[in-house]
Amino acid sequence: MTSARPAAPPAELQLLLIGIGGQGIQLIGKTLAQAATNTGKHAMLAADYGGEMRGGPSNASVVIGTEPLRSLPILPSATAAIVASHKFAGPVPQRLREGGLLLRNSSVVDSGAGREHHRVVEVPATAMATELGAPQASGFILLGAFNRLTGLVPEAELVTAMTALLPPYRAQHATKNAEALSAGAAAVAGQEAPR
Amino acid sequence: MNTAVAKPSMQLLEGATAIAESAILAGCRFFAGYPISPFTPLLEHMSRALPENGGVCINAESEIEGANMALGAGATGAMAATGSCGQGLALMQETIAEAALNETPMVVFNLARNQQDYFQATRGGGWGDYRTIALAPKDIPEAVEHTQLLFHLSRRYRAPTLLYGDPLLAQTRVGVHLRRIEFDELPPQDWALDGTGGGTGESRQIWTWAMGKATNPGLGPDGHWQQVAAKFDRIAELEQRSEQRYAEDADTLVVSFGSAAKFIEHVVEELRAEGHRIGWFRPISLWPFPGPALAGATAGIKRVLVFELNAGQMLEDVRQYARDRDAIRFIGGVSIHESGLSYGPLLDAPEIRARILAAIAEDSTRSTS
Amino acid sequence: MTQELRIVPTDRPPADGKARKVADFRPSLMLGEHGLCPGCGEPVALRILLETLQDLGIVNNSIGVVGHGCYGSFVRIMDVDVLQCLHGRAPSCATGIKRMRPQTAVFTMQGDGDMVNEGLQEVLHTAARGENVTAILLNNGVFGDTGGQQTATTVLGQRTKTSIEGRDPGLHGHPIPVADLVASLDGVGYVARGAVGTAGSIARTKRMIRAAFESQLAGEGFSLVEILTMCPTGWFVGAPQGPDYLAESMEQVFPLGDLRARPKPSGAGA
Numbered sequence: 001m002t003s004a005r006p007a008a009p010p011a012e013l014q015l016l017l018i019g020i021g022g023q024g025i026q027l028i029g030k031t032l033a034q035a036a037t038n039t040g041k042h043a044m045l046a047a048d049y050g051g052e053m054r055g056g057p058s059n060a061s062v063v064i065g066t067e068p069l070r071s072l073p074i075l076p077s078a079t080a081a082i083v084a085s086h087k088f089a090g091p092v093p094q095r096l097r098e099g100g101l102l103l104r105n106s107s108v109v110d111s112g113a114g115r116e117h118h119r120v121v122e123v124p125a126t127a128m129a130t131e132l133g134a135p136q137a138s139g140f141i142l143l144g145a146f147n148r149l150t151g152l153v154p155e156a157e158l159v160t161a162m163t164a165l166l167p168p169y170r171a172q173h174a175t176k177n178a179e180a181l182s183a184g185a186a187a188v189a190g191q192e193a194p195r
Numbered sequence: 196m197n198t199a200v201a202k203p204s205m206q207l208l209e210g211a212t213a214i215a216e217s218a219i220l221a222g223c224r225f226f227a228g229y230p231i232s233p234f235t236p237l238l239e240h241m242s243r244a245l246p247e248n249g250g251v252c253i254n255a256e257s258e259i260e261g262a263n264m265a266l267g268a269g270a271t272g273a274m275a276a277t278g279s280c281g282q283g284l285a286l287m288q289e290t291i292a293e294a295a296l297n298e299t300p301m302v303v304f305n306l307a308r309n310q311q312d313y314f315q316a317t318r319g320g321g322w323g324d325y326r327t328i329a330l331a332p333k334d335i336p337e338a339v340e341h342t343q344l345l346f347h348l349s350r351r352y353r354a355p356t357l358l359y360g361d362p363l364l365a366q367t368r369v370g371v372h373l374r375r376i377e378f379d380e381l382p383p384q385d386w387a388l389d390g391t392g393g394g395t396g397e398s399r400q401i402w403t404w405a406m407g408k409a410t411n412p413g414l415g416p417d418g419h420w421q422q423v424a425a426k427f428d429r430i431a432e433l434e435q436r437s438e439q440r441y442a443e444d445a446d447t448l449v450v451s452f453g454s455a456a457k458f459i460e461h462v463v464e465e466l467r468a469e470g471h472r473i474g475w476f477r478p479i480s481l482w483p484f485p486g487p488a489l490a491g492a493t494a495g496i497k498r499v500l501v502f503e504l505n506a507g508q509m510l511e512d513v514r515q516y517a518r519d520r521d522a523i524r525f526i527g528g529v530s531i532h533e534s535g536l537s538y539g540p541l542l543d544a545p546e547i548r549a550r551i552l553a554a555i556a557e558d559s560t561r562s563t564s
Numbered sequence: 565m566t567q568e569l570r571i572v573p574t575d576r577p578p579a580d581g582k583a584r585k586v587a588d589f590r591p592s593l594m595l596g597e598h599g600l601c602p603g604c605g606e607p608v609a610l611r612i613l614l615e616t617l618q619d620l621g622i623v624n625n626s627i628g629v630v631g632h633g634c635y636g637s638f639v640r641i642m643d644v645d646v647l648q649c650l651h652g653r654a655p656s657c658a659t660g661i662k663r664m665r666p667q668t669a670v671f672t673m674q675g676d677g678d679m680v681n682e683g684l685q686e687v688l689h690t691a692a693r694g695e696n697v698t699a700i701l702l703n704n705g706v707f708g709d710t711g712g713q714q715t716a717t718t719v720l721g722q723r724t725k726t727s728i729e730g731r732d733p734g735l736h737g738h739p740i741p742v743a744d745l746v747a748s749l750d751g752v753g754y755v756a757r758g759a760v761g762t763a764g765s766i767a768r769t770k771r772m773i774r775a776a777f778e779s780q781l782a783g784e785g786f787s788l789v790e791i792l793t794m795c796p797t798g799w800f801v802g803a804p805q806g807p808d809y810l811a812e813s814m815e816q817v818f819p820l821g822d823l824r825a826r827p828k829p830s831g832a833g834a
Contacts, residue, residue, distance in 0.1 A: 044367060045367065046366075074544075076543065263657050267660025271660075297648070393624045409595040409641050
């Protein structure tokens with residue numbers, strides 16, 4: 001028999017990623033978790049996605065902290081959310097804590113409920129990605145923006161993690177994905193949370 | 196590629212990968228399995244990493260073949276393992292029982308879809324007086340430790356051992372430190388088949404019936420199976436594992452296992468912070484069930500809540516050991532994701548919290564009416 | 565051959581009183597007498613298998629995997645390291661053993677019920693994987709151990725306890741020539757079918773077993789020797805009638821000979 005440690009107060013970033021298959025939700029989740037790990041942080045990535053490769057719900061949650069994590073793999077509440085698609089954004093309003101950062105892909109997600117309770121930032125990620133000539137990279141636009149808003153890791157760490165995670169048959173996307181990360185960051189310049 | 200070299204730094208690994216790497220660190224050299232969700236990534240990783248570490252992984256033609264390949268490999272003294280989810284383990288039951296009765300070490304990984312395999316893990320579906328040591332880790336770091344412990348116990352007791360995981364353990368990625376755990380030295384494996392016994396008059400034999408050779412008779416089924424049964428009685432005494440918190444000053448104790456216990460821990464901490472006198476108890480070894488520890492933890496408890504993601508399987512073991520059977524309330528249930536491959540909405544902290552509070556409220560109503 | 569052959573009556577002891585049991589001639593690897601029925605062909609198959617291990621000098625470098633049938637009792641009398649495994653699964657267990665001990669000669673011993681009924685998947689996949697093991701099939705066309713029921717190799721017309729009027733293809737289907745199936749697969753080094761009904765067939769079958777082990781030792785892949793064996797008890801014939809019954813029934817359906825010859829060694833004689 002062993003005895004458990006008492007709970008420590010959570011000082012963990014809890015991020016919900018909400019989108020549909022094909023938007024690269026799982027890849028941006030992995031990129032963020034891997035970059036955080038590479039910089040010495042504790043990270044968790046819990047995936048929850050439907051069977052379809054494209055078009056079905058694709059959700060993930062990422063938890064990042066400086067101590068061993070205590071968050072559950074199914075988050076009862078989150079401190080931040082990235083909503084890439086309106087189609088399956090249902091749980092966000094209930095799960096996102098008051099005052100939490102809500103990053104919306106304004107190209108496809110209507111402004112909706114929650115605005116008054118959350119710190120909403122909008123980025124037209126789909127339009128920007130199309131403009132970049134890389135429609136598959138809208139997720140990285142959102143990730144770049146999110147990272148700038150939160151200052152989680154140096155942007156170069158995201159590029160390194162993303163490049164390493166791409167399977168060989170997608171390696172050609174690395175350059176455009178990196179451009180998307182930068183474009184996303186630039187789009188929210190000046191909106192960083194006061195620290 | 197993540198190969199099994201002990202790295203001091205933290206690696207972000209999918210649970211199935213972390214378990215596979217831990218198995219290789221423990222010395223696993225043979226793995227055979229048949230793809231099935233959510234076990235598949237463990238097999239995939241083994242198929243890459245085992246050959247890089249001098250081992251063999253076979254994508255078997257069925258769960259039955261995979262389990263018997265592992266049994267054959269284990270019979271040579273090699274550390275061998277197989278795995279599936281509960282559906283595939285159903286097909287392996289005969290082989291698991293056979294390995295228990297002919298005393299071949301092997302580890303079986305059940306990366307299950309939910310908690311509906313508790314009876315399968317703790318009772319088994321093979322014939323004969325056998326039991327299977329079954330550990331249920333609450334999260335990936337613990338699964339990494341349990342994996343190595345199971346290889347050790349399997350060899351120490353010459354018996355199959357089982358890890359009971361789930362989709363959260365298999366598919367979540369977390370930062371883990373992989374390292375080899377050192378255990379007590381094991382007795383020599385003089386029973387292992389290496390082919391050198393032939394022509395000596397003392398050739399070796401692995402046989403469920405333990406008949407021995409004409410010149411050197413064995414115990415036979417009667418004596419052998421009594422001996423095996425006595426061994427499992429000994430294991431039942433020695434290998435109980437559990438964890439508990441706040442039982443000493445609680446009115447309510449929640450009993451749960453595996454990933455569900457991690458959620459219970461979380462909710463109990465919340466409720467404690469709000470002033471509820473509540474604690475939790477977690478069997479880590481599902482078999483042997485930590486009955487005496489549960490009996491101790493439930494002494495003086497007003498209500499024992501059992502939470503598991505099935506129709507009430509561990510509930511039977513709790514009923515056997517809880518100090519006051521009338522204090523037991525079942526607050527779990529069957530809850531399956533629409534894909535059929537994972538948990539449904541019940542495995543969620545707010546839902547669990549509501550059920551606990553409802554159970555407490557119901558008791559209060561009853562006691563005041 | 566002009567020499568006249570003397571007919572030796574085998575249905576009674578010889579008149580000179582010098583009869584000795586075949587078991588007295590057993591190889592030293594046989595630790596005791598078998599307990600199978602009079603006229604059974606399986607002990608003969610065991611004897612030539614063990615003699616082959618001795619002839620090849622691999623006695624103390626061999627592991628046997630034995631299935632479930634009458635021959636299961638051989639585990640007690642064969643002085644070889646043995647895993648007694650579940651019904652039908654010997655090729656899978658042999659796979660695990662061979663992969664962990666590639667320098668060891670690994671063989672299975674299975675009956676037709678074991679290999680062709682319960683374990684058809686195992687033997688076919690093990691062969692197709694090219695596992696470097698030798699399978700020995702003792703085929704008598706019935707479940708001998710349980711008293712003579714129909715197996716997947718029971719020939720058409722044969723009476724068994726579960727086809728009492730004779731195997732009827734309309735009711736009971738057709739026998740499976742498993743050795744021919746295995747011989748058709750890539751990954752296979754050597755396949756042959758022998759018998760133990762006569763002194764000649766025994767000698768020829770022993771050469772087949774030797775070829776199978778030589779094939780394994782040369783790393784040529786899976787090898788199988790199917791041995792047709794007498795089961796007078798399961799066939800409901802007298803012990804002396806076993807060999808003739810074998811020749812007239814099973815050998816007609818399952819012809820003897822090499823079904824897949826060993827690959828020709830380059831630059832060397834056979």
